[in-house]
Amino acid sequence: MLKGKIAIVTGAGRGIGQAIALALAEQGAEIVLSDISVDFLKDTEAQIKALGKSGCLLTQANVTIGDEVNEVVKKALDTYGKVDILVNNAGITRDNLMAMMAEKDWDDVLSTNLKSVFLMTKACSRTMVKQRFGSIVNIASVVGIMGNAGQANYSASKAGVIAFTKTTAKELAKRNIRANAIAPGFIRTPMTDKLSAEQKQKIQEWIPLGRMGEPKEIADVAVFLASDASRYVTGQVIVVDGGLLM
Numbered sequence: 001m002l003k004g005k006i007a008i009v010t011g012a013g014r015g016i017g018q019a020i021a022l023a024l025a026e027q028g029a030e031i032v033l034s035d036i037s038v039d040f041l042k043d044t045e046a047q048i049k050a051l052g053k054s055g056c057l058l059t060q061a062n063v064t065i066g067d068e069v070n071e072v073v074k075k076a077l078d079t080y081g082k083v084d085i086l087v088n089n090a091g092i093t094r095d096n097l098m099a100m101m102a103e104k105d106w107d108d109v110l111s112t113n114l115k116s117v118f119l120m121t122k123a124c125s126r127t128m129v130k131q132r133f134g135s136i137v138n139i140a141s142v143v144g145i146m147g148n149a150g151q152a153n154y155s156a157s158k159a160g161v162i163a164f165t166k167t168t169a170k171e172l173a174k175r176n177i178r179a180n181a182i183a184p185g186f187i188r189t190p191m192t193d194k195l196s197a198e199q200k201q202k203i204q205e206w207i208p209l210g211r212m213g214e215p216k217e218i219a220d221v222a223v224f225l226a227s228d229a230s231r232y233v234t235g236q237v238i239v240v241d242g243g244l245l246m
């Protein structure tokens, strides 16, 4: 389905980003793995090799720093000559009630979750415009639509990702570049492992399908959005949350 395509995935070292990288590789894409942690990247690389692929490109980078982001795209172009798919997945939480939230926690979450999407999209758009082809998949969150007490910084960053996705979809559509977002609900990853057993129990009771999601369940939608199966879909937010938001 994705043979011959080159994909950059940020935050590809674990969790949802790792699952997306593996799913794209399974469909035949060549993957540029990017993460701030080299150890995490090596783990994903080993899993990609276990799929029988000869390898992938590892790029350690902090997505909040423009020069590092530009270097990721440069390495991808030096190695593969093009970038067809960009998955902006790297993200963090620094939860607290708004009145208690430290300014640094606001800044860190906004730059990791939102500024990064601007930096990476801008860097990839140059080559995608030249190619007249691209699919950008941004990982937002249901809380970017519904808000969540204790996550003013995170929910604002994800609402920003959704608005940014629609704007880039409008700006780049004429060049045959699509941009869509996925809004996951609660997914089992190291990010949500931090929740207490009691919090997880409560969350499960809110979810109509009665359980948290798996990273692969986000990855399957990312493959659809990255591929030509979604060639007439752009500017959309696909909610993948077991029915939480309906």
Ligand SMILES: NC(=O)c1ccc[n+]([C@@H]2O[C@H](COP(=O)([O-])OP(=O)(O)OC[C@H]3O[C@@H](n4cnc5c(N)ncnc54)[C@H](O)[C@@H]3O)[C@@H](O)[C@H]2O)c1
Binding pocket: 010, 011, 012, 013, 014, 015, 016, 017, 034, 035, 036, 037, 040, 061, 062, 063, 064, 089, 090, 091, 092, 112, 113, 139, 140, 141, 142, 183, 184, 185, 186, 187, 188, 189, 190, 191, 192
């Ligand atoms: N897990 C969920 O329930 C859930 C729900 C909605 C949205 N999301 C979103 O999905 C994405 C992935 O979440 P996850 O649960 O897999 O998280 P995770 O913490 O398991 O993985 C995040 C990855 O991003 C990397 N990363 C963090 N900061 C970085 C930086 N500055 N530069 C480069 N890489 C960095 C980490 O090293 C890690 O590998 C995030 O954008 C998150 O907001 C997650």
